[in-house]
Amino acid sequence: GARVAAAPGMPVVALTSVDDGRRALAGVSRGAQDSVAKSELAAARLSHTINLAIERARVTRELTRRVHHDSLTGLPNRALFERRVDQAIERAGSLGAGFSVMLVSVEDLKSLNDNFGHAVGDEVLRETSRRLESGIESGDTAYRYAGAEPAVICQSAEHPAGATGMAAGIRDPIRRQPVVPRPQEHA
Numbered sequence: 001g002a003r004v005a006a007a008p009g010m011p012v013v014a015l016t017s018v019d020d021g022r023r024a025l026a027g028v029s030r031g032a033q034d035s036v037a038k039s040e041l042a043a044a045r046l047s048h049t050i051n052l053a054i055e056r057a058r059v060t061r062e063l064t065r066r067v068h069h070d071s072l073t074g075l076p077n078r079a080l081f082e083r084r085v086d087q088a089i090e091r092a093g094s095l096g097a098g099f100s101v102m103l104v105s106v107e108d109l110k111s112l113n114d115n116f117g118h119a120v121g122d123e124v125l126r127e128t129s130r131r132l133e134s135g136i137e138s139g140d141t142a143y144r145y146a147g148a149e150p151a152v153i154c155q156s157a158e159h160p161a162g163a164t165g166m167a168a169g170i171r172d173p174i175r176r177q178p179v180v181p182r183p184q185e186h187a
Helices: 023-029 043-067 078-095 111-115 119-136 159-176
Strands: 013-016 032-039 100-103 143-146 149-156
Touching: 013 023, 013 043, 023 032, 023 078, 032 043, 043 078, 078 143, 078 149, 100 159, 119 143, 119 149, 119 159, 149 159
Parallel strands: 013 032
Antiparallel strands: 100 149, 143 149
16 A cells, blocks of 8 residues: 555554554554554544554654754754755756755854853844744745854745845844843852
């Protein structure tokens, strides 16, 4: 049978005609969270299996999100950025569509961390990331590329003129007002 691809992340329980461990394992390898033999189709067993499948799917989604997103900013991380750049290059080659990649530098973050502590630097990175996301077009994605360097893949800016306008749209929400970290309480 085919992999469960119609609704990725959707919990799936395979209903089998016989209680066969090999078939159950084959179903799981194709994307199901569990399987139930028709001979075991008691309401309590089915309900239990469905609830477990839902929880497994939720945990899998959360683990996948953690693998692909930065824990500080919530932005997709460098590994996902690199994968998406590769996909954008393939798309550009096959469809003839362009894209832009922009790197944003948060200047003097090291000095900020040294003088005011990492909690203040972290707050600046979080707020900068929020503002960066608010300045990009639908279909474009901001990433945490490196420590103080977010990046943006702009599918909507296929030409240099569009990239220049996009850069201004990204820069303006970040520069709009200074980031004022909340006072930190010291124990």
